[in-house]
Amino acid sequence: MRRGIISSFFHLLFVLAFFIHLSPSCLAEGGAKKERPAYGDAIVVGSIGDASNLIPMLATDATSHEIAGLIYNGLVKYDKDLNLVGDLARSWEIKRGGKEIIFHLKKGIRWQDGVPFTSRDVLFGFKTITDPKTPTAYAGDFLEVEKAEAPDPYTFRVIYKEPFAPALSSWGDIVVLPEHLLRGKDITKSGLVRHPVGLGPYKFRLWKTQERIELDANPDYFDGRPYLDRYIMRIVPDPATMFMELKAGGLDWMGLSPVQYKRQTNTPFFRKNFRKYRYLSFSYTYLGYNLRHPFFKDKRVRQAISYAIDKKEIIRGVLLGLGVVATGPYKPDAWFYNPNVRRYPYNPQRARRLLAEAGWKDRDGDGILDKDGIPFSFTVLTNQGNSLRDKTAQIIQYRLRQVGIEMKIRQLEWTAFINDFIDKRRFEAVILGWTLGQDPDIFDIWHSSKTGPKQLNFIGYKNREVDRLLVLGRRTFDREKRKKIYFRIQEILAEDQPYTFLYVPMALPIIHARFHGIKPAPAGISYNFIRWWVPKNEQKYIIP
């Protein structure tokens, strides 16, 4: 769960995402004739939010990481098929059953100010992220480290207290910092916050607050100079304005909403000038129950609600078909996704039967089920300003009414929602979403030790077997063994239905047709951004 922050807004940002379908227009491009890539031109990307801090370990928002990802590099990265590969590291060795990792670094790499990069920079980054004075949200993974050292400039060794499977992936771009620019300084007041110096394919050019951020190609990038001379991110807070800017030619790349994807871009103008892509986003939306509540303690009730909700209908109505049914806490194209778990297709008869077994019957004839004189009526909470979740709630409300359950909907401002309701456990049910990482570890969300205040198992899920497997999964490095562990966890969760898993929405980027070399893969499209190019005769912006 790297950067695993709950998605409080629907993702307009196309963070790395899994690809599953090509749109027809994009297939045509894939088979295009072989041409020599050209240097030049710029890409203008739209973002609804400004970056906050361009030192990756200090930022938690998607925009900051988007920009920092082009400037900084890690020891490892995910390739297009989501395998971990070396980035700054040439290779690595895993020793002592996973307790020790030794990275061998590439030679001849320089920071953008010309100073050579060595393992001391990694060690410095590690010391900074674990320094109590550093206000970072990412120290968690590094607290498992017993010792880290840099025996020579191109070797970095780290020793863990226990084998920790997500460890390798944590040595990404968050933890490598230029020691020569930061040593002995207060990192929060460093100039790098607004003027980063990295090792990556792009160099920082300028940042006008809430207006735009510009990056220039780094001609000395160790993995080859990027073709596009400049990357410009424009901050356009209003999605309607952003769409008009796209239409007026002011933007080359933005994330679309389902309506924009299906209807508003379905015109000759867009077909001629743009290419649309779609792939499953790294997130899912769910209906979560407070398992301490008497209504939801009974597994049969939760299963009944899952049968009573038509998830396909929600995907059709809310996402206009641009999503898939979620069956558990992972998306269907991940290597650790188990397709053979218990499913809950729409079946109101079965829902009624399960509710009757649990003692819920309409005894007073008012159309609402009751038990011991208490009607089955509860309130679902969701965050304000997320129209997708609001519509989802309404569809669920309608379906539950049909099996005799009354569900009221209440929308709350985000911070108040989390602090006054989730944290204080003052809720019956919620509609929320999780952002997913590339690693299957979901300890923080499902382990019974994580039910305390401010922790993420706020629904209060407790299952001994899941607890044991979650710990085992963190200690196991072998991919096949890990797969078995997480397959079993998915089976249990599907049976228990602590959430009704609803849907995995799709990321829907649209990019100007002049950009070539975009090759969708399981990782999404931006993994090979530095190899995108524009033919000389189609270049729009001349960069002096």
Next chain:
Amino acid sequence: MGFIVFLLKRILGLVPTFFGITLISFFVMHLAPGEPMSLQADFNPKMTPEMRQRLRAQYGLDKPLYVQYSRWLKGLVHLDLGRSFSPDRRKVWDKIRERLPVTILINVLSMLLILAVSIPLGVRAAVRENSLFDQVTTVLVFLAYAAPAFWVALLLMLLFGIEWNLLPVSGLHSLMGYDQMGLFEKVVDWSKHLVLPVFVSAIGGLAGFSRYTRSSMLEVLRQDYITTARAKGLPERVVIYRHALRNALLPLITILGLSIPGLIGGSVIFESIFAIPGVGQLMWSAVMARDYPVLMGNLVIVSILTLLGNLLADIGYAAVDPRIRTGLQEQE
């Protein structure tokens, strides 16, 4: 002499009012649920409880509220508004200052536009009270007042930006080639970008000002000295613009004075729609993120300007209207 004493008294009277405002705002602000780290920390699996405590200590949130307030006040006395609680930890004054010019520019332009349109409109409507012109303008200005700014803005963007391709959709200046432009080209470029935002922010204010002008003008036109002026055989233009309007504008001074703080308080709606990096958006995100120092910083500026605006209105009134001046002296 009496006037100066009066002024000093008024200014001294503003000081406790100002600190009262900051005190109440500080405590009310902390009543809102959630804390500044909420956006960074809530629902973040990597956030450990120790880290949360550390952040709270760094922000000084572990201290009682009165300690936090006295700390903030101490900073204020040294003209230090503190540092933002957002991840960038920038100085509050830097964050506000970089956004002030564009906000003030747009608000001043829009205020000028409002005055330039609504005063003649109000005068004509008053001179021809209940005529067709009066009724039509009444309907129109209230329509403009009632129409949601975001809706008007989007329609105008669609029309001018996309259908006719005359004006840019959003932003402050062109993205590419702006650095190479000469001064004149830059001004033209800015103007093109500012037409729609200024227009949209002005149309809502037309109703108020034109109505004030109209009613104030109507009152003046009923006065004896207007009848006298007409009886002297002065041309109607002179009667209306020199004798009537001058007096009718008096109450508008107060309104103008009160709109001074509005010049720096941007509107989050049109700033978001036109993608303009103004104060309004900064405040909006500060409220959402519970960024107390930025909120308090803006509050200080707005309350100082409000108090000053009041004071200026009083002074302006006194300067323009001899009756008030003499009245003051008699009180002394």
